[in-house]
Amino acid sequence: MKFLLAPDSFKGSVSAKEAAEAMRRGVLKARPSARTFTLPLSDGGEGTLEHLVKATKGTIYETMIEDPLGRPICGYYGVTGDGKTAIVELATASGLTLLKKEELNPRLASTFGTGQLIMRAMERGIASFIICLGGSATVDGGAGILQALGFRLLDHCGEELPRGGVYLRELAHIDDSRVDEGIKQAKFRLACDVTNPLLGPQGAAYVFGPQKGADKEAIRELGEALTVWADQIRHKTGVAVHDMPGAGAAGGTAAGLCGLLGAEIRPGFAIVSEMLGLERLLDEHSITAVLTGEGRLDAQTAGGKVVAGVCAVCAGRGIPVIAVVGGIDGDISPLYGRGLTAAFSLVDGPLSVEEAMGRATVLLEKQTEQIVRVFVKAKGM
Known part of the structure; x- marks a missing residue:
């Protein structure tokens, strides 16, 4: 037997x-x-990074990055044993557990630190990424990640937007002219077990905003911001992330990465079991x-x-x-x-x-x- x-x-x-x-x-x-x-x-949630690294005899690398509010912290990412794939957990850089309850502020919280982890792995020559979504303190549509990767988010005066989901209401242009070609060619798989769209009553702001500290006014503002974000992504790439299943995951992070990096949303279990x-x-x-x-x-x-x-x-x-x-x-x-x-x-x-x-x-x-x-x-x- x-x-x-x-x-x-x-x-x-x-x-x-x-x-x-x-x-x-x-x-x-x-x-x-x-x-x-x-x-x-594993189902792709928190702990998947360590699990996949151990299972493939890979390595975990520590590096200084920024937390959701821009403060320096020690973050980490994993690389599989064959040296070909990096595993990044959004929660380790942009997670709820990094903030005290009174610090929760989804208007200003950013996924920038997660983008820094991706960049560190890129510097090692990694071109394949598994991004484990979940546990984020952010509702910025993944804009912070993209800013860390070199995307410039500009307002109507051509000035770069500050980090934080609420500022996406002022977005007028997405400039990718300074983004390294390696990033544009890299493969991104998103471990995601929710099907929520980016917008609407089941979207990122309305469903996930409250657990990250958003009151009714913040939910309204973030909903408006993510609508502008989705419209500008469609204008830039032709990809409509507004109602895409799963695009609302991790405060809309999936939307930004699918729309501007061609990321693929897959169930976390499917990614892990396949690997x-x-x-x-x-x-x-x-x-x-x-x-x-x-x-x-x-x-x-x-x-x-x-x-x-x-x-x-x-x-x-x-x-x-x-x-x-x-x-x-x-x-x-x-x-x-x-x-x-x-x-x-x-x-x-x-x-x-x-x-x-x-x-x-x-x-x-x-x-x-x-x-x-x-x-x-x-x-x-």
Whole structure:
């Protein structure tokens, strides 16, 4: 029997790698002769950078950049083991966690620091980028990134706009004459698991603005600014990002990068699983069953989380998928239609959340062992 162990991390408890190893121990307790393959996964959210760097034996580089309000901080980006792809997490340079609650100001917050990280990687000769969106403190449509890359955003007097989403209301011209040709030719993939457009009631300002500190007036101003931004992008490149699915991600960052850099929006899980060779592993080793997992299984799981992604890949191959998760909340029946065979919660008795998190690896090992025992018996092996 061949088992693939492909979990996500259990946030705040164990890493994806630790979870996979705990599952492996459980499998071997139940079936010592089984062959196991571990493939820790991620959905493209925070932590993906470190995960992909470790998985590919890559390197993390630290460098001084600017935070969302222009203050100097130490940031970092990753380069995969083959030296060909840089991974940048928006949250590390332009994230909410970098600001105190009273400092949140989406009118002025900028993604400039994320653009600096891209430039540092470009200086190493990198021409392929994975940008992990999410957790940003900004609603600037990615303008700050583009300013860091050499784009000049000019007002009606030909003066450069200050950084910050609100100033895009004054945008009259996008000048890319000083942008290095290498940047224009580089490949950008955006790890994004939301489908919100840039504009409208489901757009970046209205949906994501409040969580970044925007009041009603700020939401209105930022909505106006992003409308001008989208219009000017279309005027410059012919690309309409106004209603593009996913363009509203990370305060509209996806819109700016798609419109002016030709970036591709893809589900984070798809990018990670492709890089790590999930499908190749399944096909080459004739896997009997896949055990996956994450911290919580709920209605949002089907929207692009690791468990749903694994199910989608395995469904067409007829490979059973069993999820071992920290908790199950609400109706998960849609996942059964997508290929999930069964789901099991870790908790084996009355435990507080803190206790369960502290014992996560032990519980994973124990639950996996019991699952495999049943699976082996059912298969008559």
